[in-house]
Amino acid sequence: MEIIVINSSPRKDFNTARLCERFTEGVRAVNENVRINWINLYELKFTGCQSCFACKKKGSTFYGKCAVRDDLKDVLQQIEDCDGLVIGTPIYLASVPGYLKCMLERLLFAKTTYESGYRSLFGRKLPVQMIYSMNATPEQAEEGGFLTNIAVTEDFIAHVLGTPQHLIAYNTYQFKDYSLYDVEVFSETEKAAYRHYQFPKDLQAAYEAGKGMAEKLFA
């Protein structure tokens, strides 16, 4: 069994990565032999979809596959072969970061046919867990349309791979030391209090989600 964890934050040890790490601990609590394939997306060099349509061309050897050759090629194949997928991501400008969007274009578009009903070529239902972290409070996320944007992205994932579970860590602590940055709109004291109270709960939710995915895989 292999679970792929994609950390879509450029930071390898901050909110998103810590939540993903806790998820993997949950997985291992159920079965320590599950292979965790951890991918830091920002270490890879790749582009978004090139609109070549090789994935849709009649008779193409790339039908249903992305033809672009770069660092994402192997990752896309690994996702096709894995047993579970975790995508951890910060929210950038109200949605997932552009880099993750580039990956999703290549993964989801190649597997979506233009047949009536847009049949998925993925061929099975993959357990998918989305883990989000964002600066906003739940109210700000709702007001800013972030949750709508998340839902749209998840609809595409659901159609092609399988309906994702999701968890969200709101109001994250963005800097290790707020005093070093020019920040007027956040109160460090409030952020620290929220983090102290809430982040352990978010980590626990990630742990439980990891256990949940592993239990389903071994049911």
Ligand SMILES: Cc1cc2nc3c(=O)[nH]c(=O)nc-3n(C[C@H](O)[C@H](O)[C@H](O)COP(=O)(O)O)c2cc1C
């Ligand atoms: C370029 C950029 C854009 C951001 N845009 C948003 C945003 O629109 N809404 C939000 O709530 N947080 C936004 N944030 C904050 C991050 O989503 C938040 O700090 C997140 O927890 C960072 O994840 P990390 O600690 O794993 O890197 C942004 C951060 C950056 C660097």
